[in-house]
Amino acid sequence: MWFRDDLRLADNPALLAAANDGGVVAVYVLDEESEGLRPLGGAARWWLHQALTGLHNDLADRGIQLVLRRGPAATVISALVRELEPESIYWNRRYWEPERAVDTAVKENSQAAGVHAASFQASLLHEPWKVTTGQGGQYRVFTPFWNQLRTLDFRHPLEAPPAAVDSGGSCRGKDIPTVDSDDLAAWKLVPAGATWPERLASHWSPGETAAWRLLEEFNEEAMADYDEGHDFPGIAGTSRLSPYLRWGHISPFQLWHALSPVPGPSTAGAAAFLRQVGWREFCWHQLFHHPELASANLRPAFDGFDWRWPEEPGSSTPAQLRGTQHPAATEQAVPEEPVDAWKAGITGLPMVDAGMRQLWETGWMHNRVRMLVASFLTKNMGVHWQVGEAWFWETLVDADQASNPANWQWVAGSGADASPFFRIFNPQTQGKRFDAGGRYVSRWAPEATLPGYPEPIEDLAESRRRALADYDRIRKS
Numbered sequence: 001m002w003f004r005d006d007l008r009l010a011d012n013p014a015l016l017a018a019a020n021d022g023g024v025v026a027v028y029v030l031d032e033e034s035e036g037l038r039p040l041g042g043a044a045r046w047w048l049h050q051a052l053t054g055l056h057n058d059l060a061d062r063g064i065q066l067v068l069r070r071g072p073a074a075t076v077i078s079a080l081v082r083e084l085e086p087e088s089i090y091w092n093r094r095y096w097e098p099e100r101a102v103d104t105a106v107k108e109n110s111q112a113a114g115v116h117a118a119s120f121q122a123s124l125l126h127e128p129w130k131v132t133t134g135q136g137g138q139y140r141v142f143t144p145f146w147n148q149l150r151t152l153d154f155r156h157p158l159e160a161p162p163a164a165v166d167s168g169g170s171c172r173g174k175d176i177p178t179v180d181s182d183d184l185a186a187w188k189l190v191p192a193g194a195t196w197p198e199r200l201a202s203h204w205s206p207g208e209t210a211a212w213r214l215l216e217e218f219n220e221e222a223m224a225d226y227d228e229g230h231d232f233p234g235i236a237g238t239s240r241l242s243p244y245l246r247w248g249h250i251s252p253f254q255l256w257h258a259l260s261p262v263p264g265p266s267t268a269g270a271a272a273f274l275r276q277v278g279w280r281e282f283c284w285h286q287l288f289h290h291p292e293l294a295s296a297n298l299r300p301a302f303d304g305f306d307w308r309w310p311e312e313p314g315s316s317t318p319a320q321l322r323g324t325q326h327p328a329a330t331e332q333a334v335p336e337e338p339v340d341a342w343k344a345g346i347t348g349l350p351m352v353d354a355g356m357r358q359l360w361e362t363g364w365m366h367n368r369v370r371m372l373v374a375s376f377l378t379k380n381m382g383v384h385w386q387v388g389e390a391w392f393w394e395t396l397v398d399a400d401q402a403s404n405p406a407n408w409q410w411v412a413g414s415g416a417d418a419s420p421f422f423r424i425f426n427p428q429t430q431g432k433r434f435d436a437g438g439r440y441v442s443r444w445a446p447e448a449t450l451p452g453y454p455e456p457i458e459d460l461a462e463s464r465r466r467a468l469a470d471y472d473r474i475r476k477s
Contacts, residue, residue: 001014001018001025001026001027001089001090001091002014002027002028002073002077002089002091002106003015003028003055003091004028004091004092004094005094005247005248005400006092006122006248006251007051007052007055007207007208007247007248007249008208008211008248008249008250008251009058009059009208010157010158010160010208010254011122011158011251011253011254012092012122012158012160013092013120013121013122013158014091014092014118014120014122015090015160016158016159016160016161017088017090017120018088018090018161019064019161019162020161021087021088022087023176024064024176025064025065025080025084025086025176025179026059026064026065026067027066027067027068027069027077027080028052028055028066028068029069029070029071029073029076030068030069030070030071030187031070031071031073031076031102032070033071033072034072034073034074034098034101035098035101036097036101037099037102038294038393038401041393041395041396041399042191042196042395043196043200043363043394043395043396043397043399044396044397045189045190046189046190046197046363046397047200047204047243047247047363048189048247049187049189050201050206050207051249052066053184054206054208054209055207056184058207058208061163062160062161062162063163065178065181066181067080067179068181068182068183068184068187069181069182070182072102073102073106074102074105074106074109077106077110078106078110078113080179081109081110081113081115082113083179084177084179086115087116088115088116088117088118089106089110089115089116089117089118090118090120091106091119091120092119092120092121092122092123092248093123093127094123095124095284095287095288095402096287096288096401096402098291103119122248122251123248123252123284124252124281125149125152125253125256125277125281126149126281128288129288131145131148131149131152131281131285138289139282139285140416141416142278142279142282142416142417145278145281145282145285146275146278146279149278149281154253154256155253156253157251157253157254157257199362200362203361203362203363203364204362204363204364204397206243206244206247206249207249208249208250210244210249211241212250214239214244215239215241215250215255215258218238218239218240219259221236222236222237222238222269223259223269223270224269225237226238226239226269226270226272226273227268227269227271227272230272230273230367230368231368231434232368232435233354233355233368233369233435234434234435234437234438234439234443235439238366238367239273241255242364242398243363243364243397243398245280245398246397246399246400246403252277255274255277256277259273259274260274280402282406282416283402283403283406283407284402284403286298286402286406286415286416287401287402287405287406293401293402293406294386294389294393295386297409297414297415298409298414298415298416298418299414299415299418301474301475301477302413302414302474304474304477305414305471305474306382306470306473307382307383307384307385308381308382308383308384309383309384309387310337310339310340310387311337338381338457338458339381339383339387341457342373342376342377342381342383343356343391344356345357345360345444345445346454347376347456347457347458348453348454348455348456349428349456350427350431350441350445350448350449350453351369351372351428351430351431351435351440351441352372352373352376352427353441353445353448354369354441354443354445355369355370355373355444356373357445358444359392359395359396361444363395363396364396364397364398365396366440368430368434369440370392370407371425372425372427372430373388374388374407374408374411374412375411375423375424375425376425376458378408378411378412379412379424379463379464379467380424380460380463380464380467381457382463382466382467385408385409385411385412385414386408388408389405389408392404392408413471421467421468421471422468422471424467424468426464428460
């Protein structure tokens with residue numbers, strides 16, 4: 001069984017198929033070398049380390065060894081096939097083109113070695129090639145996509161495989177041996193001496209058990225009001241399940257059947273929440289049809305937009321920041337490079353600064369605030385959305401190949417079914433509307449509530465006029 005972004009035991013069709021075949025060896029490959037793959041960001045690497053530790057223990061309880069290997073996945077899996085001589089190899093599908101190329105190579109190599117290879121649908125409710133318009137094409141607008149998606153049938157969640165009698169089994173009539181495995185610590189997913197991992201650990205417990213605990217709490221405490229409460233970052237109105245979905249600690253099938261239908265007054269909340277699950281699917285369908293989602297505008301007209309880039313790219317690099325206090329904790333001077341001020345949460349705009357500091361502290365940010373800080377960077381500051389997408393990729397524990405770039409393009413106006421470019425979030429107005437009592441700002445940027453807070457680094461009215469003029473130029477060209 002080849003694990004990837006599906007680090008759970010329940011509702012894992014590949015793992016269940018392997019267990020039904022007999023003895024199982026599970027493997028996770030850290031592949032940072034295959035062509036086209038995107039190396040994980042720092043926050044994601046921290047999450048992966050904790051998740052693999054938990055998965056190792058969960059599998060061991062069922063008599064299954066988790067083997068860790070590093071390198072190009074097709075090469076690593078082929079070596080394991082030669083080493084173990086298995087009858088079969090199973091995995092759950094991925095949908096990004098470079099990952100699909102790796103999976104195709106693994107399947108071809110395995111079949112050439114006389115090994116049965118099979119993949120399963122586990123991370124999306126519906127395969128991207130099956131949800132199409134009446135003309136058989138890709139949906140480019142979310143609402144009709146969602147209207148079709150939610151009417152389609154899909155499977156119920158699967159049980160976790162039963163515990164093995166012992167750690168053995170059979171593979172071509174032989175006991176499954178203990179297989180050499182890399183030492184997880186040797187992968188250095190968590191940098192030595194960095195303080196950032198300690199902060200992340202105070203906010204998150206990666207793993208399947210924690211995912212279900214969060215879902216239960218959400219269902220009991222916030223689901224009924226989710227349709228309204230999810231917009232207010234100062235209250236516990238969201239599920240915080242996004243990283244658990246990203247890493248596959250819980251599946252969309254499990255979420256759907258746990259929440260739909262939900263009786264009583266929480267029906268509207270459940271419907272609003274499941275719509276967010278549908279948006280996640282929409283992002284993945286975009287990536288399937290547009291593999292370059294993180295590197296190219298989906299709307300070609302934006303290729304001519306006058307985006308700005310940092311004068312010194314990487315002047316505040318993630319590696320430098322991870323081992324130190326947040327810049328706002330040590331100095332209030334605004335960095336010379338405006339993008340660094342945005343990253344550090346020292347823009348002079350309380351809601352923006354609170355959001356960027358929440359991101360720094362927790363590896364996560366409330367979705368309403370994500371839209372706000374992205375709008376400020378791309379439209380008021382005029383900075384290319386790829387700059388923000390790259391920073392989120394580095395600092396979010398829930399960053400994935402689809403949702404992160406799709407959402408940035410949506411805010412920037414260059415994506416599928418994008419927010420109209422003239423929708424420019426005003427951070428001050430947003431703060432008055434969604435954080436009227438100041439709970440959110442007081443928690444994450446408390447000095448922003450005091451006199452003497454720095455002036456904004458951008459004039460909101462002037463920068464809005466400039467953005468609209470830039471857009472008008474490409475619209476007319």
